[in-house]
Amino acid sequence: MTLNKTCIICSNIANSREHIFPAVFGGRVVNKSIYCSAHNGAFSRHVDSLDKELDILNSAIGVIPDRKNSIKETRLKDSASEEYVYTKDYVKLAAPSALDIAPKTGVEQMQLRFADHMQAQKWMDEQKKRGYEFQNTSYGKVTKTMFVEPMKKKMDLGNDKFMLGVLYIALTFLAHHYPHIARAKELQSVKDILNNDEDTKDIVFWENSDKLDFFGKNRFEFGHIVVIGKIKNTNKIGAIVSFFGKISFAVNLVELNSEILNEFQTIVSFINPLEKDVKKSIVTQKLDLQINLSNKEESKKYLNSLRSGEISNPIEKILSLATTKVLNQDMENIYNKLQKSIEISSPTSYALVVEILSEYEQRILNLITYTIDDFCEFSIDLDENFKIALKQLIKEDENGNKGLNELSFHFLELVKQNIAYEVHKSMVIGSLTTEFLVQLFAKEKGVYVVMNSVFMLMEGKINFDFKS
Secondary structure, X not given: OOHHHEOOOOOXXXXXXXXXXXXXXXXXXXXXXXXXXXXXXXXXXXXXXXXXXXXXXXXXXXXXXXXXXXXXXXXEEOOOOOEEEEEOOEEEEOOOOOOOOOOOOOOOOOOOOOOXXXXXXXXXXXXXXXXXXXXXXXXXXXXXXXXXXXOEOOOOOOOHHHHHHHHHHHHHHHHHHOXXXXXXXXXXXXXXXXXXXXXXXXXXXXEOHHHHHHHOOOOOOOOEEEEEEEEOOOOEEEEEEEEOOOEXXXXXXXXXXXXXXXXXXXXXXXXXXXXXXXXXOEEEEEEOOOEOOOOHHHHHHHHHHHHHOXXXXXXXXXXXXXXXXXXXXXXXXXXXHXXXXXXXXXOOHHHHHHHHHHHHHHHHHHHHHHHHHHHHHHOOOOOXXXXXXXXXXXXXXXXXXXXXXXXXXXXXXXXXHHHHHHHHHHHHOOOOOHHHHHHHXXXXXXXXXXXXXXXXHHOOOOOOOOOO
């Protein structure tokens, strides 16, 4: 047995086909010479700690984990703390929890809510496997619910377990590129930390992602970056682990003797979480340079700047890029449907535009919501009664049509028709583009349509009653 075929933790046979970057984050490259099966399985807890905090980003971007066929859903809660599952392609009601009842009579009646019939059937099949039986099951009315308030997701980046996950990635990359160094006795303390879930506060810190510019432009739009190298002006090896190229951490791995360091080069890896082809999923380069890591004090200063808003929030950056990408895809889809389905000279062409736009009502409601919220927040000396009236245009009602109160539902219809009018008009004059649709659904043009619809109400052109 050669040394490099043994587990770097326990020296048993290494045969686990370890993902050098976690599969749940889109990592595709594997190495079967790093961990034994036992440590591969045990260290999955460190990946789980990372996924728990960052899963919403995977879902928003559309990452399909390696060896899976679909985007992994993340769970969100609405303003009433009801749970939903989310990916970039949909938001839908989460299935109820597994049954845990022991009825005294042997029979229990219940009403449960599901996103669709398929989800309900899957849930019942799972409960039947656990020994439950269902009789006289029936489906109620299928309803569509719109979301006025934003969903909530609690995140705790940088907690103790999260930092262990960062350390795990750094050690795994070191073992992938420098297997003999990963087995050096000097690394035993790092391995003990991972094995025993010990404190990482002296070796893993928050890092300013601007330092990554030193290694060149990120090769991929949402690319993860891992840098392994000699720390500047020391005999230490360290790493930078950056999720999506924007949420970054410094790792102080080990101090080595100069003889080993003479053969050590900095290795920079760019990982594309959206690429399914293993060979195309990672770009690696060797550089003759040293890495400059933040120390504990510099890390605290950076983190305080994030918390105060002095530095823009990397989570918001990633989500903004992801939602913009989905927006552009939706607008491309609308454009193609309009061009393919509508003969502009037909007397029913406007009605067909309305029908196509009805598939994107949630986007229209989002436009209404942020337009009214911003108008109320930033308009100086706006009459309070008028603010109250405007807020009635974005009110939920779980018993109302599409989950909206009567006024909000009718105002949504009005805005949709006004947007359809703008789309139809642009088609008539031959100026419809995807960029025009983006402006209409999410930018200045859309804001104008929403406020113009408000003024139509004020002028009495549409008769709605402003009541709470």
